Amino acid sequence: MDNGTHYRTCHLCEAMCGVAIEMKDGRIASIKGDEEDPLSRGHICPKAVALQDLHEDPDRLKKPIRKTDSGWQEMDWDEAFDFVADRLHKTRQDHGRNSIGVYLGNPNVHNHGSLVATMPFLRAIGSQNRFSATSNDQLPHMLASLEMFGHQVLFPIPDIDHTELFICIGANPMASNGSLMTVPDFRGRLKALKQRGGKMIVVDPRRTETAKLADEFHFIRPGGDALLLMAMVHTLFEEGLVDPGPAERLVKDVDLLRLAALAFTPEAVSAHTGIAADDIRALARRLATTRKAALYTRMGTSTQTFGGVATWLAYCLNILTGKLDLPGGVLFSQPAIDLVELGAMSGQQGHFGTRHSRVKGLPEFAGEYPASTMADEMLTPGEGQIRAFVTVAGNPVLSSPNGRRLEEALGGLDFIVSVDYYLNETTRHADIILPPTAALERSHYDLIFSMFAVRNVAKYSEALFAASPDTRHDWQILLELAHRLEKQRKGGRLPLRTELGWRAFKQLGPDPILDLLLRSGPYGADAGRARGLLQPAVDLVIDLLPKRHPLRGLARLSPLNRQWQELPKGLSLNALKEYPSGVDLGPLRPSLPDRLFTRDGRINLAPRRYLDDLGRLHDFLATPADTHLHLIGRRHVRSNNSWMHNSQRLVKGRDRCTLMIHPRDASRLGLQAADSAAVSADDRQIVLPVEITEDIMPGVVSIPHGWGHDREGTRQSVAAAHAGASINDVLSDGVIDPLSGTSVLNGQPVTVKVWRPERQRKRA
Ligand SMILES: Nc1nc2c(c(=O)[nH]1)N[C@H]1C(S)=C(S)[C@@H](COP(=O)(O)OP(=O)(O)OC[C@H]3O[C@@H](n4cnc5c(=O)[nH]c(N)nc54)[C@H](O)[C@@H]3O)O[C@H]1N2
Ligand SMILES: Nc1nc2c(c(=O)[nH]1)N[C@H]1C(S)=C(S)[C@@H](COP(=O)(O)OP(=O)(O)OC[C@H]3O[C@@H](n4cnc5c(=O)[nH]c(N)nc54)[C@H](O)[C@@H]3O)O[C@H]1N2
Ligand code: SF4
Ligand SMILES: [Mo]
Numbered sequence: 001m002d003n004g005t006h007y008r009t010c011h012l013c014e015a016m017c018g019v020a021i022e023m024k025d026g027r028i029a030s031i032k033g034d035e036e037d038p039l040s041r042g043h044i045c046p047k048a049v050a051l052q053d054l055h056e057d058p059d060r061l062k063k064p065i066r067k068t069d070s071g072w073q074e075m076d077w078d079e080a081f082d083f084v085a086d087r088l089h090k091t092r093q094d095h096g097r098n099s100i101g102v103y104l105g106n107p108n109v110h111n112h113g114s115l116v117a118t119m120p121f122l123r124a125i126g127s128q129n130r131f132s133a134t135s136n137d138q139l140p141h142m143l144a145s146l147e148m149f150g151h152q153v154l155f156p157i158p159d160i161d162h163t164e165l166f167i168c169i170g171a172n173p174m175a176s177n178g179s180l181m182t183v184p185d186f187r188g189r190l191k192a193l194k195q196r197g198g199k200m201i202v203v204d205p206r207r208t209e210t211a212k213l214a215d216e217f218h219f220i221r222p223g224g225d226a227l228l229l230m231a232m233v234h235t236l237f238e239e240g241l242v243d244p245g246p247a248e249r250l251v252k253d254v255d256l257l258r259l260a261a262l263a264f265t266p267e268a269v270s271a272h273t274g275i276a277a278d279d280i281r282a283l284a285r286r287l288a289t290t291r292k293a294a295l296y297t298r299m300g301t302s303t304q305t306f307g308g309v310a311t312w313l314a315y316c317l318n319i320l321t322g323k324l325d326l327p328g329g330v331l332f333s334q335p336a337i338d339l340v341e342l343g344a345m346s347g348q349q350g351h352f353g354t355r356h357s358r359v360k361g362l363p364e365f366a367g368e369y370p371a372s373t374m375a376d377e378m379l380t381p382g383e384g385q386i387r388a389f390v391t392v393a394g395n396p397v398l399s400s401p402n403g404r405r406l407e408e409a410l411g412g413l414d415f416i417v418s419v420d421y422y423l424n425e426t427t428r429h430a431d432i433i434l435p436p437t438a439a440l441e442r443s444h445y446d447l448i449f450s451m452f453a454v455r456n457v458a459k460y461s462e463a464l465f466a467a468s469p470d471t472r473h474d475w476q477i478l479l480e481l482a483h484r485l486e487k488q489r490k491g492g493r494l495p496l497r498t499e500l501g502w503r504a505f506k507q508l509g510p511d512p513i514l515d516l517l518l519r520s521g522p523y524g525a526d527a528g529r530a531r532g533l534l535q536p537a538v539d540l541v542i543d544l545l546p547k548r549h550p551l552r553g554l555a556r557l558s559p560l561n562r563q564w565q566e567l568p569k570g571l572s573l574n575a576l577k578e579y580p581s582g583v584d585l586g587p588l589r590p591s592l593p594d595r596l597f598t599r600d601g602r603i604n605l606a607p608r609r610y611l612d613d614l615g616r617l618h619d620f621l622a623t624p625a626d627t628h629l630h631l632i633g634r635r636h637v638r639s640n641n642s643w644m645h646n647s648q649r650l651v652k653g654r655d656r657c658t659l660m661i662h663p664r665d666a667s668r669l670g671l672q673a674a675d676s677a678a679v680s681a682d683d684r685q686i687v688l689p690v691e692i693t694e695d696i697m698p699g700v701v702s703i704p705h706g707w708g709h710d711r712e713g714t715r716q717s718v719a720a721a722h723a724g725a726s727i728n729d730v731l732s733d734g735v736i737d738p739l740s741g742t743s744v745l746n747g748q749p750v751t752v753k754v755w756r757p758e759r760q761r762k763r764a
Contacts, residue, residue: 001464002026007034007580008461010048011110011439012640014449015177015184016457017044018581019051021464028052038584039457043185045177046638046650053647054438055465059715060421061435062471072423075432077472084432085484087415088125091388092489097126098358101377101386104132105394106641109448111439113475114393116510117482121392124482124489128355128364129377129386135370136400139742140302140311141180143352143365147607148315150597152350152366153451154340155180156318156330158294159588160189160454163328164198165286165293169314170225170300170746174209175635179298182453187213189454201283203228203275204300205632206660206702207695218283219697222630222747224273225297226306226617228280229313230264231273235284236320237261243288245322247603250593256606257316260614264621272625274697288321292328300632304746308739309617312610319603324592331588332595334564335450336458336571337517338557340595345553349597358384362741370741371400372733378409388415392478397425398642398708398726401743402733404684419477422643423715425708425726436474441467445514458523458571459582460514479506515573521557522564523571523585534560547601556594563594613739627699628749629665631679633727634702642706645719657724658691660702661752666692669752676755679703679730681748686725687755701752703727705745 006021018037022030031049035042054060064080065072075083091099102125108114122130134142146152158181160166171179173186183189190200190213202214203225211217220228236242237258244251266277273280287293297314301307323329332340343349353363359376362369369377374396378386389410397403397410403425410416410429418427421435444461467473472480483502487494494502519525538560545552555561559569568585576583593601638650645651659677661669671677677690679701688703696702708726709719727745735744 017184036581040184050647066432089488098384099387100127101129101389106133107393112445113510117475117478121478121482124485140307146350165290166200167295169203169297171298172208205697205700221274225301225310227269231266231269232284234261241288246325253606307737372743375409392419395642401731403728428713437467440464456585460576518571631750632746646716651722657707662698678755688725
């Protein structure tokens, strides 16, 4: 496009903001919020400019590069694909299929092409040694959804636009713009909430940007959430405040939950949480007695020692107080492409613990092992040891705990290929890097985040720039590798039908699939006259067939499902192209009991796994609170995980990679404002500037993740000049939530000391 305005969705975080990109003479002249976007209504954050910076970044790779004795050398695509397929195939032949490890990073879920191509790619690799950012992130939410609602991606979304009480625990939407709650312009939505008389309560070990806007704020000791939430459940039962409302007839095992919470009185948990018993009781009462209320938890409660139990209890609290399926409470979304129903139709509701990792015996979730055990699987010899590794859009060296150990493990592998457009802390270990096209060179549809949005919307963005012929999209790279690997596996030739299938897939790409899914989805074409004939048949199928029958799934998904008949109709890819700012599909609305996927059609309030983990919670309560400093993470609105520090406009200004510490702790340790501190645990240590602030709870220190760009041999010049230190170089990969396998990224104990470079050097 030469001149004019291009509308699209920003893909950088989960918020799905609409952007209006002004083009002049083939270049981006400005990036602004799109006022017409039905969800973001003109909001963008400072990161939106990075869309341009990423596109124009001279460090961004455009051609495959291969590591040689004389440095990195560019390679042709065809040659590169053959090279990778040969090496992976050889590893598979020599050491078995599980000898290939795969790590999928976060940007994959912001990329519909990758999502469509990942499945065939993983199938072609055929290894059980799969990992992703999930186990450093939202796994406990997926597990709770699977155990309670029968589907791993069916999340209750806070109806922030209609609620009157928003309780936010372990999340900082003012910085993150929401997670498992796509909520662009959180500030504006909060303002509207307050204008209608609503309130926000925040619980966090740090007085965050969100906490500063709260009507009520409580510091909580890291890892204390399960106890806090248990005591709230206890209070509800004790004071007769349990009333599941819309979900009344669906919930089961309420009594088991009551018994489980018996010992956890607010008084008993007060010391371990740092919250007064009266405040805990008041919190439970507020939730119960405010009709339209939503309790929301995120990273701080999921990536910690009791991540599994805490997330489950948060779901329980919403259900016990009648907030589930209530407008203004928490509801399931109804996206235009319903991956929940599509997953269920193909038997992909999810699974957990069907097999266990080789070295530590940790449970798989959704076919993946915990990222914390990746290095174990590379370093421990034996049958099934990882010898070759594939990373796709991931930077686990900075994003997984104990990054240095992971680097050591990567260094010992036979072969690594990375699909990534940066030569960074992880990909520098690769033998070959396959860079995809830039985001603005591909079309965009949010398959995942549309499911988490606080309003149902659909939007398709066409590519802004044409991809040059000598580049490949992520989906093309993945499909090409998959095709070649499959061919190799079959001895060099595929049966004609399979071969033609691959070719057609590679020719078409993901967009025709989008079109098909949109048309056949709940907002798809109006059945018109066909309805008269087909409706009775569809009704019959839905009524008569067993809950999990694929035909029933198909019927439910179709525009002919009566439940969705009042929905707007007529979506298709072409229809969406007519509305470049997106289409509003209305607010979240009740969907129970139809949207449950449990076998008995009920909500399981007390799944066995969680009850089994309560012994550990009792033990924790019985042990006196320890006196260590506890390390937590943090996010900043101008940063995004590990990969946006190469934009000068985003990193400029004051150093943000600091150790936040309370004045009381600082003075005890002799730390002053201009000092650097050494933060350590076992033999791991990093050094970074201190930031003394009363905004952090005494006994707690905070470091953001995604920094540590001072490693040798990377090619991100701006990031290297703003290196910071990686919190994951201190965090242990041996500490996980044993229930779910999630990494403990918040609440690990650390030692902090003043760092005096001169003296240290002399001594050394
Ligand atoms: N201590 C601590 N650790 C954390 C967290 C924390 O809060 N504290 N947060 C965790 C969370 S929530 C997450 S999601 C993870 C993220 O962990 P990862 O997904 O492993 O890491 P990212 O930093 O998102 O790195 C993304 C990589 O993808 C590349 N990339 C970007 N866009 C594309 C694309 O379109 N295609 C391809 N092929 N590559 C692309 C980037 O260059 C970069 O290398 O980090 C986790 N780690
Ligand atoms: N600007 C920006 N936005 C982002 C990202 C980013 O890196 N930068 N990353 C994106 C990604 S991948 C994700 S997953 C989301 C995450 O979205 P959020 O979950 O909202 O992000 P965080 O800022 O990590 O919020 C976690 C909060 O938990 C607190 N906390 C730490 N330990 C505990 C604890 O034990 N208990 C309690 N109650 N709280 C605790 C922390 O102080 C912090 O305020 O953000 C997304 N959006
Ligand atoms: S909040 Fe910022 S990074 Fe996230 S989608 Fe909106 S503009 Fe993009
Ligand atoms: Mo994340």
